[in-house]
C-alpha cells in the first residue's frame with residue numbers, strides 16, 4: 001500500500017454518508033453470508049493442528065487479496081496464529097494501528113458438520129462456530145474491503161491477529177497478542193455480541209482455576225479407625241471455608257466444581273482434591289483471593305494442604321479507555337438510529353489480556369446470535385451489515 005494513501009490530507013474524496021454506507025454493506029449481505037459459510041464449513045477444533053492450520057491458510061490468502069501482509073506464527077503443539085498488517089505502522093509512529101482480535105479455533109470436534117450442518121432458516125445462519133466466531137472474522141474481511149472502497153485505501157494502519165487456541169486458554173498466542181496490543185492505539189475484539197440486542201462488551205470477569213489437594217493418613221476403617229486422618233473429611237471442611245470466600249455483590253465467585261478422593265469404603269482416605277473455578281470483577285481481587293487460598297490451614301493438623309493454579313485471565317475492567325471506545329461506538333450507532341447497549345459478562349476472552357495491559361479494548365464487536373458452543377448456535381443474518389459498518393467506523397475513528 002502506498003504511503004501517501006495513508007495520509008488523509010493528500011486527497012480528500014467525498015465520503016459516503018452513514019446511510020449510504022449502510023446501503024453499500026446491505027447490498028453485500030449475501031456475500032458476507034457466503035464468506036461465513038465458507039469459514040464454518042472448514043472445521044477447526046482447537047486440538048487439531050492440521051485442521052486449524054488449514055483455515056489459517058485460507059484466511060491468509062483472503063487477507064492478502066485485500067492487500068494485507070500476512071505472517072503465520074508457527075506453533076508445534078497448537079495451530080498457527082495469523083497476523084495481518086495493513087499500512088505501515090512503523091514508518092509513521094504518530095498513527096498507531098488498530099488491533100482487530102479474533103480466533104478461528106472452535107470447540108467442535110471434526111465431523112460435527114454432519115449433525116450440525118451450516119444452513120439458513122428463518123433469517124438465521126446456523127453452524128458450528130458461526131457465532132463464536134467465524135462471523136466475526138468475516139466482518140473484519142468485509143469491513144476492510146468496504147473501507148478500501150470508500151477511501152481508496154485503509155485510512156489508517158490496521159493489524160489483524162487471529163489466534164488458533166483461544167478456546168483452550170490461548171497458551172501459544174497470548175504473548176503475541178500482548179505485544180501487538182502494546183503497539184496499538186486500541187483493540188477491537190470480534191467475539192460475539194451480548195444477547196440478541198447485540199450489545200458490545202465493556203467488562204468481562206477475570207477467570208482462574210485452582211486445585212486443592214489434601215494429604216491425610218490412611219488407616220483401616222474397621223480395625224484402626226482412630227489412627228487415620230481422613231483427607232475427605234478435611235477437604236469437606238475446607239470446601240465450606242472456600243465457599244465463604246464468595247462475594248457475589250463484589251462480583252467475586254468461587255466454585256469447587258469437581259471433587260475426588262478416597263479408594264474404598266473401609267479405608268480412611270489418604271488423599272482428596274477439589275478443582276475450583278474462580279471469577280473476579282476487579283484485578284485487585286486476584287491477589288487477595290490468591291493469598292486467602294494459599295493461606296488455608298488444615299483443621300486436622302495431621303493433614304497437609306497443597307494448592308496449585310492461579311488466575312489465567314485478569315478481568316477486563318471498564319476503564320476510562322474502554323468507556324471512551326464505547327462512546328465512539330455509540331455515536332456511530334446513533335447515526336443509524338441504533339441504540340447500541342453495553343454489557344458486562346462473566347466469561348473471559350483474549351480481550352482480558354489486552355485490557356489487562358491498560359490498552360483500550362472494546363469486545364463483543366462480532367456477530368449477533370445465540371447458542372455459542374451449543375447445538376443451536378446461530379447468527380442473525382440481518383445484523384451483518386450494520387455490524388460491519390460499526391467495525392469500519394471504529395477503525396476510522398480510533
Ligand SMILES: [Zn+2]
Nearest residue numbers: 132133166191
Ligand atoms: Zn470466542
